Amino acid sequence: MAIVFSAALAVAQDGTGSLMGEVTIIGEDEITDGEVVVSLAGTNQSVATTSFSSSQPTFQVDLEPGDYTVYAWAKVHHNSDRVPFTVVANGTTWVNLTVVRIEEIIGTVSDPDEDPVTGAVLQFYQGGTIVGTSTSDDQGRFRDLLDPGTYSLKVTKAGYHPLERNVTITPGQVMELDLVVEPVPQEEEEEEFPWYTMLTLLFVLAAAWLSIAYMMRQARKLRRAAAEAEAARSRDMVCPECGGRVVEGSTRCPECSYVFQVRCDECGRSMDAGTEECPECGNPM
Numbered sequence: 001m002a003i004v005f006s007a008a009l010a011v012a013q014d015g016t017g018s019l020m021g022e023v024t025i026i027g028e029d030e031i032t033d034g035e036v037v038v039s040l041a042g043t044n045q046s047v048a049t050t051s052f053s054s055s056q057p058t059f060q061v062d063l064e065p066g067d068y069t070v071y072a073w074a075k076v077h078h079n080s081d082r083v084p085f086t087v088v089a090n091g092t093t094w095v096n097l098t099v100v101r102i103e104e105i106i107g108t109v110s111d112p113d114e115d116p117v118t119g120a121v122l123q124f125y126q127g128g129t130i131v132g133t134s135t136s137d138d139q140g141r142f143r144d145l146l147d148p149g150t151y152s153l154k155v156t157k158a159g160y161h162p163l164e165r166n167v168t169i170t171p172g173q174v175m176e177l178d179l180v181v182e183p184v185p186q187e188e189e190e191e192e193f194p195w196y197t198m199l200t201l202l203f204v205l206a207a208a209w210l211s212i213a214y215m216m217r218q219a220r221k222l223r224r225a226a227a228e229a230e231a232a233r234s235r236d237m238v239c240p241e242c243g244g245r246v247v248e249g250s251t252r253c254p255e256c257s258y259v260f261q262v263r264c265d266e267c268g269r270s271m272d273a274g275t276e277e278c279p280e281c282g283n284p285m
Contacts, residue, residue, distance in 0.1 A: 017087035019061045020094055023052045023072045023080070027101020027172030030054050034074035034099065041067035041084060063087045072097040100172045106143045107177035109136040109155060116140025117181055120157040124167075126150075148173070159184055 031054045038048040048061045071082040080097040087093055109120040116139050124132035134144040148171045155163040160181040169175055224243035237246040244255030251273035252259050262273045266283035
């Protein structure tokens with residue numbers, strides 16, 4: 001390592017200085033194309049860049065004397081802090097940087113038979129506030145990015161018991177979780193009483209009953225009107241009980257067996273039609 005840095009210093013031009021350092025990588029991912037970016041102090045104007053990797057984390061940049069800032073970045077990693085530094089002629093400034101893997105939670109949601117559960121909602125809480133939400137796909141897989149810390153995780157899905165647990169993510173960690181949710185047994189599922197369906201059925205039955213009653217009433221009216229019309233043409237009578245047609249001179253309705261009443265002309269006594277003599281005054285009928 002010292003031989004490499006000495007060689008770099010030897011090739012530095014007269015009057016310039018050098019920035020040297022090492023990037024510490026936190027996380028298990030392999031970095032192959034990280035970059036160190038140098039800017040003029042007080043600006044975001046890049047004046048030099050150099051690469052670093054997991055296998056070669058050291059860097060060296062030749063710069064004119066002056067004030068600068070430097071930071072490192074890599075894919076799926078947090079940028080390092082932007083660090084100010086000063087370069088002097090023929091001098092070497094050392095700055096070490098740290099990049100941290102973006103923290104991530106990945107995993108699956110399944111049932112006790114290891115079948116994937118699709119559409120499960122995962123909510124991450126801190127202090128009672130939801131800070132992350134994810135939904136399992138058709139393979140039961142989920143993914144969420146969270147800052148380091150401790151979270152309360154709640155998993156919900158219709159037809160399954162809720163699952164709750166605490167998880168702690170450390171800097172640079174990619175946490176893998178295999179979550180199992182228990183289905184709610186059929187007999188435990190609350191069935192709402194079908195009030196709307198019941199009310200609709202009662203309304204239909206009431207409407208049908210009223211319609212049938214109306215039609216029967218209209219039919220009786222029509223039969224009575226027809227009987228009265230026929231009686232008017234044939235001089236027959238109409239039964240006051242059922243409206244049926246009764247041949248003139250009959251004492252009883254042939255439809256409902258209603259017995260007609262007659263009144264004595266002498267005393268006014270009512271009696272069944274066909275009575276030969278008034279039981280009150282003996283007047284022949």
